[in-house]
Amino acid sequence: MTRTVKNVAHELFAAHGLTTIFGNPGSNELPFLAGLPEGFRYVLGLHEGVVAAMADGFAQASGRAALVNLHAASGSGNAMGALTNAWYAHTPLVITAGQQVRETIGQEVMLSNVEAANLPRPLVKWSAEPSSPRDVVRTLAQAVHIASLDPAGPVYVSVPYDDWAEPATAADEAALARRVGGGAALSGEQVAALAARFDAAERPVLVLGPDVDSARANGDAVRLAERLGAPVWVAPSASRCPFPTGHPAFRGVLPASVRGIAELLTGHDLVIVIGAPVFRYHQYEPGDYLPPGAELIQLTCDPAEAARAPFGEAVVAPIGPAVAALADATTARASVADRSVQPSPPVPPVSADGPLAPEEVLAVIDELAPQDAAYVNETTSTVGVFWDRIRMREPGSYYFPASGGLGFGLPAAVGVQLAVPERRVIAVVGDGSANYGITALWTAAQYRIPVVFVILNNGGYAALRGFSAKLGTPDVPGLDVPGIDFVSLATGYGVSAHRVETATAFRAAFAQALAADTPTLIEVPIETISPFAGESSEEE
Numbered sequence: 263m264t265r266t267v268k269n270v271a272h273e274l275f276a277a278h279g280l281t282t283i284f285g286n287p288g289s290n291e292l293p294f295l296a297g298l299p300e301g302f303r304y305v306l307g308l309h310e311g312v313v314a315a316m317a318d319g320f321a322q323a324s325g326r327a328a329l330v331n332l333h334a335a336s337g338s339g340n341a342m343g344a345l346t347n348a349w350y351a352h353t354p355l356v357i358t359a360g361q362q363v364r365e366t367i368g369q370e371v372m373l374s375n376v377e378a379a380n381l382p383r384p385l386v387k388w389s390a391e392p393s394s395p396r397d398v399v400r401t402l403a404q405a406v407h408i409a410s411l412d413p414a415g416p417v418y419v420s421v422p423y424d425d426w427a428e429p430a431t432a433a434d435e436a437a438l439a440r441r442v443g444g445g446a447a448l449s450g451e452q453v454a455a456l457a458a459r460f461d462a463a464e465r466p467v468l469v470l471g472p473d474v475d476s477a478r479a480n481g482d483a484v485r486l487a488e489r490l491g492a493p494v495w496v497a498p499s500a501s502r503c504p505f506p507t508g509h510p511a512f513r514g515v516l517p518a519s520v521r522g523i524a525e526l527l528t529g530h531d532l533v534i535v536i537g538a539p540v541f542r543y544h545q546y547e548p549g550d551y552l553p554p555g556a557e558l559i560q561l562t563c564d565p566a567e568a569a570r571a572p573f574g575e576a577v578v579a580p581i582g583p584a585v586a587a588l589a590d591a592t593t594a595r596a597s598v599a600d601r602s603v604q605p606s607p608p609v610p611p612v613s614a615d616g617p618l619a620p621e622e623v624l625a626v627i628d629e630l631a632p633q634d635a636a637y638v639n640e641t642t643s644t645v646g647v648f649w650d651r652i653r654m655r656e657p658g659s660y661y662f663p664a665s666g667g668l669g670f671g672l673p674a675a676v677g678v679q680l681a682v683p684e685r686r687v688i689a690v691v692g693d694g695s696a697n698y699g700i701t702a703l704w705t706a707a708q709y710r711i712p713v714v715f716v717i718l719n720n721g722g723y724a725a726l727r728g729f730s731a732k733l734g735t736p737d738v739p740g741l742d743v744p745g746i747d748f749v750s751l752a753t754g755y756g757v758s759a760h761r762v763e764t765a766t767a768f769r770a771a772f773a774q775a776l777a778a779d780t781p782t783l784i785e786v787p788i789e790t791i792s793p794f795a796g797e798s799s800e801e802e
Contacts (some may be wrong), residue, residue: 263512264430265425265426266426266429267426267429267430268294268426269430270430270434270437270438271379272302273299273403274399274403274406274589275329275356276302277438278748279326279327280328280329280406281301281303282302282305282328283298283305283330284305284314284317284330284677285305285307287336288373290361290423293424294358294421295331298319304704305680306705306708307379307673307701307705308701309340309341309701310332310333310337310338310340310344311333311341311344311673311698312639312673312702313344313531314332314342314344314345315344315670315672315702316349316673316674316676316705317348317349317677318355319345319655319669319673319677320499320678320802322353322658322661322674322678323501323658323677323678324682325613325658325681326690327357327406327410328353328354328356329355329358330356330358330360331357331358331360332357334359334362334378334420335373335378335381335737336410337359337743338357338359338381338382338418338517340763343669344669345386346485347501347665349386349665350501350503351472351476352415352473352564355415355416356409356416356417357386357417359375359376359419359420360420360423361391361421361422361423362375362423363423363424364395364424367439370521376571378391378420379418379420381418381420382398382418383537384416385409385416387407387419388418389417389418390404390420390424391419392419392659393539395424395428396431396433397414397713398421399430399434400433400437401419402437403438405417406417407440407474409440411444412564413565413567414511416714419629427653436740444784446578447580447584448579448583448584448588453584454557454581454591456559456577456588456591456780457563457591460534460588461607463531463532464531465530466530466531466532466533466534467495467527467530468486468487468490468493468534469497469533469534469535469538470483470497470504470537471536471538471539472497472501472502472504472652472664473499473504473536473537473538473564474500474536474539474585475503477582477585478579479504479580479585479586480504481721482582482585482590483504483536483585483638484505484509484598485589487505487509488511488590489592489594490534490592490596492511492534492594492622492684493511494512495515496515496751497516497535497537497538497539498515498516498518498542499544499666500515500662501661502661503660506654507652507655508653509578514650515646516541519544520545520548520550521548521549522547523541523550524553525553526682527556528553529553530556531556531557532556533558533574534539535557535559535560535562536560536584536585537562537581538560539562539570540567540571540572540670544666557574557575557578558574558611559707560574560576560577561576561579561581561588563579563581566576566730573757575685581738587789600624617788617796618763618765618768618788618789619788619789620641620718621650622691622766623718626768626772627772628801630773631688631776632653632685632782633653633655633656633683634659634686635685636658636661636679636680636682636686636687636688637659637661638671638687638690639660639689639690640663640670640671640692640696641692642692642695642793643793644788644793654761656669658682661674661678661688668694668695668699669698670693671690672699672700672715673691673702674784675702676688676705676706679711679713680709680711686712686776687712687713688716689715690715690716690718691718693718693743694719694743696717697746699736699754701749703715703752703756703781704799706757706781707755707757707780708756710780711781712778712779714776714782716786717748717783717784717786718788719746719785719786720790721744721787723789742751748783748785751782758778758782759782759784759785759788760783760784761786763786763787
């Protein structure tokens with residue numbers, strides 16, 4: 263039998279471990295998907311945004327690239343919101359999209375991908391449409407390598423569907439055999455110079471970002487913090503947890519504002535930022551970038567992050583080896599003096615009649631969840647209390663939409679659970695966020711993916727209510743979303759679901775869900791709180 267471009271493409275993906283395909287097929291994709299080889303697994307999502315978010319969670323949790331198959335222009339467009347999260351999370355996604363028959367593309371026939379390479383930009387590292395069938399396999403190989411090299415990220419290849427049946431050539435076999443490795447690690451001189459700067463600082467502070475967790479450098483980050491005797495903050499707009507939250511040096515997550523960060527870093531003379539941009543601000547609160555007398559050094563795997571930072575010095579290198587080398591080279595000093603014992607989380611408020619306090623719900627989750635639980639969080643109004651209440655100990659314990667693009671939580675949890683079946687995945691998702699990716703429940707049910715979905719329902723967009731108060735815009739419409747029955751929605755998609763209204767009932771339902779081998783959704787009415795500490799999000 264004559265080997266085709268499709269045969270070699272399948273072999274290429276298998277050789278790189280890309281045997282799980284997240285997709286929602288259209289007519290242009292059928293020739294690629296027909297006759298998948300043994301060992302491939304196709305995971306169907308009912309909307310392309312859900313498909314991309316599932317793949318995002320899978321790739322982040324597994325630490326390797328994920329394969330996504332999308333339809334042409336309209337289908338790819340549906341996935342663009344999810345790509346904002348993958349882009350900022352440095353998630354390696356290899357996205358293939360179907361294209362109409364090659365000779366008809368210029369006519370803009372139905373379901374053609376017009377200017378296909380331009381469609382997903384700027385939310386991909388690279389995109390292309392092969393210039394001929396003979397360049398399809400090489401282009402796909404290029405996509406696999408680019409997606410995985412630092413800084414990792416999504417890539418996009420549009421393939422005319424008649425190309426798959428073309429005979430394979432010797433050039434295709436050559437592309438199949440190639441391997442590409444990363445490089446540009448810190449030199450010995452760079453390590454020594456950075457370690458000397460660290461040692462010379464009197465009051466250093468570490469600010470760790472998501473790429474520390476992506477590189478599984480959490481343990482070396484602990485060693486570095488302990489040798490420096492430095493407190494540790496997580497970088498603002500945190501999408502992953504790079505440091506164990508129960509460690510004595512842990513301080514919390516920095517706020518996403520210039521003034522807020524400078525205030526919290528007051529008293530430090532050296533700010534060491536590792537694996538994060540400098541900084542991902544959100545609310546506009548201008549001021550001095552750093553407190554008086556402070557300098558900043560950034561270590562990042564992303565040249566673009568280094569280049570666009572408005573202040574400080576930057577060094578570009580792979581994060582994992584760099585953190586290990588710096589932990590080895592830095593001189594050990596006394597432990598952090600002002601926080602030798604990690605305080606217990608504050609006692610959660612006990613709800614009277616009415617909705618539960620979110621702190622009370624999160625305290626039960628933290629108490630009952632396994633120590634190595636992996637959390638997917640998309641409760642934008644309760645992010646602060648989540649970090650206060652949930653103890654995260656292991657690498658790969660926390661995932662949050664890196665760009666703030668909603669619709670991540672439910673599908674990403676499905677992807678994470680597929681990637682780490684040995685761990686229990688708990689998705690804590692707000693009612694407003696859940697509706698963006700609700701069809702992920704169908705995938706969880708059909709594939710028996712045992713995620714525990716906890717919907718914190720406050721009847722609206724509570725984070726926006728907080729911003730409304732902060733921005734002095736109290737009369738904004740569209741912030742209330744009442745009347746949604748998540749139990750009925752989940753049941754309709756095939757997921758076991760319960761609505762609970764007391765802490766005792768939640769405790770029982772959550773324990774039952776943890777013991778199940780199929781997905782469970784628990785809807786919990788909660789009080790509305792502000793995402794900004796100390797501020798009320800409700801009208802007086």
